[in-house]
Each structure stands twice: as C-alpha cells, then as structure tokens.
Amino acid sequence: MRNQKIPEATIIRLSVYSRYLTQIDKRGLITISSGDIAEGVGVSPAQVRKDFAYFGEFGTRGVGYNVKDLYHHILKILGLDTDWSVSLIGLGNLGLALCSYKGFKERGFNITSIFDNDPQKIGTMIHGIEVMPTEKIVEVVRQNQTQISIIAVPSGVAQEIADLLIEAGVRAILNFAQVVLNVPPQLELRNVDLAVNLEVLTFNIENR
C-alpha cells in the first residue's frame, strides 16, 4: 500500500464509512452491502467499492461485508487500531473547546499534555491534566513520546511552537493557526481552515 496513490478524499470517506458502520453495528446488523453503505453516507456504490479497492478485497461477492470485520479493517487502515497520545498547544477558546471535544476520545485520540504561556493558566487542571508552560514542550513531548500535536495558538507564535514540536520529535501536526508553517517534509502537517466549510455551503447555495 503506497500513500501517494490513495486520494485524501478516500481517507476522509473511510473515516465516514467507519462511523456509519458503528451505527449499523449498534442496530445489530451483521452484514452490509456497498450499496447500503453508499446510501447511508450519501455517495455512489461505485465510489464505495473504488475506495475499498485501494486496500485489496475485503468483501464476499453477493454476501456483502461483515459489519464488524469491515469496521475493524477500516480502523486498522486509518491507524486507529491503537490509541494516540496528543499534545495540545494553546489554551484559548479554541484550545478549551478541543479539550472537551468528545469526537477525539471516541476515535482513540487522548490529549495527554497541554501547554500555554499564560501564567494565569499554567498549573491549572483541565480534565485532570496540568497546564504546563510552553518552555516544557520539548522535554514533556519527548518524554511522553507524543507523536501528534495540535497547534491552537495565535498565528504570530505558531511557527516557534512548531519548531519546538519538531525538536521534540512529533511526527504530525494539526494546525489551527492561520499561517503557513515551515516544517520538514517528513512531518505530516494538516492545516484546518474552518472557512472552507462555509465556502462549500455558499457554492451549493449558489449552484442549486
């Protein structure tokens, strides 16, 4: 399996399929067809089969997919067959919201360290985790072997935080700061731009 060949849209759909399979499993269904998955999440059956085909055969022709097997197979593909330790940098409103975000824990992402440079916040406890000063990033992230970090700091300081995380050896950064970060090519960087979501909506409003 080679990363380059698989479109990001496929990865995102796999995530969506797996959430749908959780619902189906809760309803007690044992098997499901690609057509049912397609209808459930709003894509074409051909798209579902094409997405799955990147990862080899995992259904039985005419019988469909075993719901639990397919779910676990997709989780494994997404790297979610294990829990991930995540560090959060920046405890503004967004950072606070992310600390309480149930969707992370549900998918095995545990925020295990929180950093901020505000003396009022340092030392306080958020869901049982002590907020630490940003000078501790390299030491703590290295010690915890945290592989994923979330940057939720103002854009003006995002690059220096990224540099500390790189020094600490993280492998992936999810960046909410609205600034282009310079990172080495081997680091996985994903920039979240919330306005894009609104733009998909305005496009759809205008083109219906």
Added chain:
Amino acid sequence: MRNQKIPEATIIRLSVYSRYLTQIDKRGLITISSGDIAEGVGVSPAQVRKDFAYFGEFGTRGVGYNVKDLYHHILKILGLDTDWSVSLIGLGNLGLALCSYKGFKERGFNITSIFDNDPQKIGTMIHGIEVMPTEKIVEVVRQNQTQISIIAVPSGVAQEIADLLIEAGVRAILNFAQVVLNVPPQLELRNVDLAVNLEVLTFNIENR
C-alpha cells in the same frame, strides 16, 4: 453548471487555489500557469486543469491565467463575490473561538447575530454584537434574512436549534455538534468533524 457533477474535493481545492492566488497577487505577479498553481498548493497540474475545466475555459493557452481575473472568477464560483451574513448559535468555548476567527471575515462571512440560552451570556456584547436568547432565533434570523447559520451547541439541543433555524428560513447550516441532524433535503447541511483531520494524519503516519 450543475452542482451534482462537481466533486466536493474540487470545491475545496478551488478555495485553496484562491487563497494561493491572494499570496501570488501580493507578490505583484500578473500571470500564473496551472503548473505554478499546482506546485504552490501541492497537487498535480492535471488536477488544477481538471478542476478549472468544470467551469469552462478561463485561461489563454501558452500565456497562463491572469492572477486577479482567476482569483475573482473563483470567488464568484464559490459565491464569495458578495458578503454573507451568518448567525451563530451557542457561545461556549467553540462559539467564542468562532466569533474571533479571522478566516471568516477575510472570506466575506460576517457573524451578525449570536444566540445562547445562558442568562449570564444573554445581553453581553461580543465584538459589538449583543448575545440574544435562543427564543429570538426565528424572529431575528428572519428579520436579518440570514442565510447561513453555525450550530455550536451541545449535541443534545442541536436538533431543536436546527428546527428553529429551518423555521427561520436559513438555507445552510454548518454543524459542529456531534449528532446527525434531520433537515429537509433543500437545506445545505455540513457537519464538521474535527477528528477526521487527526485520522488523515494517523493514516499518513502509518502508511509512509
């Protein structure tokens, strides 16, 4: 131009291209090739040309695209040649973060009304906007002719908020609550799942 034919991934890339064109324009460049755009945003030149092809011809062969014209053309496609009034429901940490999110205003999205049901928050001013009780949603959203709403309330109350917004006549909802909303088919609904972003990263970590 038909909505169904155009993949959402194309819409999202158009948004990315337009942001890149802003940078290019600031550097004072007049024309740009699809190859330059592709390199700048990290996709293939064929992808750029394919994305543009959905909307007819808008470059000159051998000369490339006029940066400003292309930028405005894309904005128009995305429905961003006009400003949009947005109502925000829910002033928790996420809602507060969204109120200060610069990326919305930059793209013409103005939060013009804010609603919450917390008596402590009602009547307070956020960036010059008075927080109103949720009972006022239908009246105020209708009066402002707001077409887009953001739901940032706890999942348990998201559906009743959605019902009020539908009654008020909004055309699109961006939903941050982690719950499946029932909305009429003509309403544009987009659910934001922040965990998906982390899953793209873990996939990439595991498959490099």
